[in-house]
Amino acid sequence: MKLTLLGTGDFRPYRPLGSAGYTLTNGDDMLQLDFGRGNLVNMAKSGIDWTVLHAVCISHVHPDHISDLFQFLQAWTVTNAWKEIDSELVIYGPRGFSAFFEHYRTVLVTTWDKLPQIVEIYDDTFTVQGFTVTTKSMQHSTDCNGYRVEAGGKVLCYTGDTEINSNLLELAQGADVLLTECSGKNADELLANQYGHLRPTDIAAIANQSGVKKVVVTHYPDDPAERELRIAEIAKEYKGQIIRGEDLLEIDF
Numbered sequence: 001m002k003l004t005l006l007g008t009g010d011f012r013p014y015r016p017l018g019s020a021g022y023t024l025t026n027g028d029d030m031l032q033l034d035f036g037r038g039n040l041v042n043m044a045k046s047g048i049d050w051t052v053l054h055a056v057c058i059s060h061v062h063p064d065h066i067s068d069l070f071q072f073l074q075a076w077t078v079t080n081a082w083k084e085i086d087s088e089l090v091i092y093g094p095r096g097f098s099a100f101f102e103h104y105r106t107v108l109v110t111t112w113d114k115l116p117q118i119v120e121i122y123d124d125t126f127t128v129q130g131f132t133v134t135t136k137s138m139q140h141s142t143d144c145n146g147y148r149v150e151a152g153g154k155v156l157c158y159t160g161d162t163e164i165n166s167n168l169l170e171l172a173q174g175a176d177v178l179l180t181e182c183s184g185k186n187a188d189e190l191l192a193n194q195y196g197h198l199r200p201t202d203i204a205a206i207a208n209q210s211g212v213k214k215v216v217v218t219h220y221p222d223d224p225a226e227r228e229l230r231i232a233e234i235a236k237e238y239k240g241q242i243i244r245g246e247d248l249l250e251i252d253f
């Protein structure tokens with residue numbers, strides 16, 4: 001599989017970085033995890049063709065994870081209506097996602113001649129193209145899915161946004177890649193306990209207990225010194241490979 005990081009920043013766009021969004025490819029199969037700020041522009045920079053994207057998994061509906069989703073849907077619906085492309089699309093989301101989508105569909109003005117299939121799914125396993133995907137509910141300030149994606153004998157676990165919890169430990173078990181948010185540094189106890197986010201010490205604990213092969217750090221502040229601090233804090237407690245996520249980075253595994 002190949003993982004492309006389309007956005008590694010958080011909700012504060014102080015620097016020109018995208019927010020949560022990741023493309024997984026396995027041969028001709030492509031799966032998008034979240035669809036945040038700047039993801040479409042970074043897709044173009046990465047040479048990823050959005051017209052062949054048929055499956056999207058959303059962790060939760062905070063804007064930093066979905067802000068480019070509706071721009072993508074405008075492109076998808078209108079180009080289908082104009083017969084420029086002829087493609088199917090399914091979007092998976094957490095508890096409450098169907099009602100959320102329907103609300104926005106009725107207020108956002110674009111051509112909805114063709115509708116994507118919306119699947120609300122959590123604590124379940126499904127297959128899409130060549131991917132087997134397992135979801136488990138995470139612990140965030142709103143309903144949130146973590147995802148375990150398996151294809152070609154490889155496994156990636158994506159945390160979404162969450163505090164440390166036993167479902168995440170199950171999802172990450174033996175994964176080749178743990179793609180993890182890192183919204184807090186270790187001193188940010190309030191962030192972890194009140195808003196539901198992971199700190200370096202939490203990430204190290206999950207990585208050690210689940211036996212993941214490598215950790216890819218994302219969803220952290222744009223400031224390079226802050227990023228270094230978080231990587232260093234993880235490295236104190238986890239001795240496996242740690243990849244410092246940056247926009248447009250591609251990881252083959």
Ligand SMILES: [Zn+2]
Pocket residue numbers: 020062064065161219
């Ligand atoms: Zn977030």
